[in-house]
Amino acid sequence: AEMNRELKERLFQLKKERNAIILAHYYQRDEIQEVADFRGDSFLLAQKAASTDAETIVFCGVHFMGESAKILAPDKTVLIPDERAGCPMADMVNVDGLRKLKAQHPNAKVVTYINSSAEIKAETDICCTSSNAVKVINSVDADEIIWVPDKNLGHYVQQHTDKKLIIWEGYCNTHDMLTVKDVVEMKAKYPNAEFVVHPECRPEVVEMGDFVGSTTAILDHCKNSPAQEFIVGTEDGTGYQLRKDSPDKTFHFATKFLVCPNMKVNNLKKLVKCLETMQPQIYVPPVVADKARLSLERMLQVK
Ligand code: 13P
Ligand code: SF4
Numbered sequence: 001a002e003m004n005r006e007l008k009e010r011l012f013q014l015k016k017e018r019n020a021i022i023l024a025h026y027y028q029r030d031e032i033q034e035v036a037d038f039r040g041d042s043f044l045l046a047q048k049a050a051s052t053d054a055e056t057i058v059f060c061g062v063h064f065m066g067e068s069a070k071i072l073a074p075d076k077t078v079l080i081p082d083e084r085a086g087c088p089m090a091d092m093v094n095v096d097g098l099r100k101l102k103a104q105h106p107n108a109k110v111v112t113y114i115n116s117s118a119e120i121k122a123e124t125d126i127c128c129t130s131s132n133a134v135k136v137i138n139s140v141d142a143d144e145i146i147w148v149p150d151k152n153l154g155h156y157v158q159q160h161t162d163k164k165l166i167i168w169e170g171y172c173n174t175h176d177m178l179t180v181k182d183v184v185e186m187k188a189k190y191p192n193a194e195f196v197v198h199p200e201c202r203p204e205v206v207e208m209g210d211f212v213g214s215t216t217a218i219l220d221h222c223k224n225s226p227a228q229e230f231i232v233g234t235e236d237g238t239g240y241q242l243r244k245d246s247p248d249k250t251f252h253f254a255t256k257f258l259v260c261p262n263m264k265v266n267n268l269k270k271l272v273k274c275l276e277t278m279q280p281q282i283y284v285p286p287v288v289a290d291k292a293r294l295s296l297e298r299m300l301q302v303k
Contacts, residue, residue: 002029007272011035020079021054022271023069025061026215027237027263032060032081032271039241040112041069041146041215043129049073050300053216058275059282062087062262066282067118072296073291078282081270085262086153090116091171093121093149101146106164110138112295115172116149118284121292124148127299130199130214134160139302143165152176156199156206174260175200178233182255183208191250196221197233197254205233222246 015022024036033039038048042065048055049069056077059066062085070078098120104108108228112124113133121127122128128136134157137145145163147154150168158165162252178201187195187208192232197209206212211221215238221243222230232238233254284292 004268007268008035011268011272011275013186014272018275018278019054020056021048021052021066023048023060024060024262025065025237027235028060028288029237029264029267030240031268033237033240033264034061035271037269041068041129041131043131043214043225044124044126044216045069045113046129046296047074047075049078050272052076055282056275056278058264058271058272061085062090062091062129062260064117066114067284068114068121068278068281068296070284071118071121071214071292072300073284074284074289074293077278078281079274080282081266081274081282083282085265087115087262089149089170089172091184093120093122093168095119098148098168099147101166101168105144105146107142108146108166108250109140109142110146111140111212112148113150113153114296115219116300118288118292120148121295122288124157124292124295127295127297129299131216132299132302133157135166136247136299136302137161137163152202152206153199155203156212172200172260174235174258175233176202177213177257178202178205178254180204180208181232186252190231193229193231193250193252194225194227194228195231195233198235201203202232209233219245222249222251222285235263237263293296 022036050072051059070291109125147165147259148168194210196211229250
């Protein structure tokens, strides 16, 4: 506790010196969410990065999120506490494969989940996050959509649009681990709880949801629902905001495995250190960034 107090003091001092803003995804450790200027889902944090006046953005999340911040704010310094914080789903799609698919479907437009590399975004017509995926798809001027990289979210979106999705086979290792059996057991144990679930989970699990939505949608729902007890089908870091919003409600995570190890690579100590050393910085080659920016800016413009 004493060490954390010292670290926090050092952090506030450095934040001022560096004119820095700290953005933290809801899946970060509590000790990071506690000191962030903004907590959010991937959409809100991209918006904050695009609009901040700060000179330095510390992105507490995984690498693709830092990249998106750098692409949207190319003149700022973007730091990440640990650059090994990657996203396995983002690595499941490669440029060659995507180009091949585009050649096979010349009339299709590419909609890419923001959980992807800058190189993939540079090959993309428009990006989306889990909170705006359906809206983005329906805004696209094409009947056929190449969708990368999340097959589970793709399946969910397909049920909410008339367009035809050509779906890549990627998935989130963390959300995809949740099974029907896990949920059946939890529902038997907590019969009065509502099951809230992220669409990165498997289709058969999503189907069991009393509520389906992105991280922010789940947080909003749990805050406003009359229910007092929830089974949560998304990453365990959301517990911080869920409990903060509703201290009198009860939240059971659907399994103890709903922890993204990549998100947890960052910690308070590394956060302070990155502001001290101004390393590691996110770098995106300008030719890639300039192309990728169009796909992100188009997403930000969808109303
Ligand atoms: P959202 O923040 O859009 O809910 O995305 C979930 C996720 O897995 C982020 O890595
Ligand atoms: Fe990637 Fe899943 Fe972790 Fe999000 S929760 S960073 S999608 S592995």
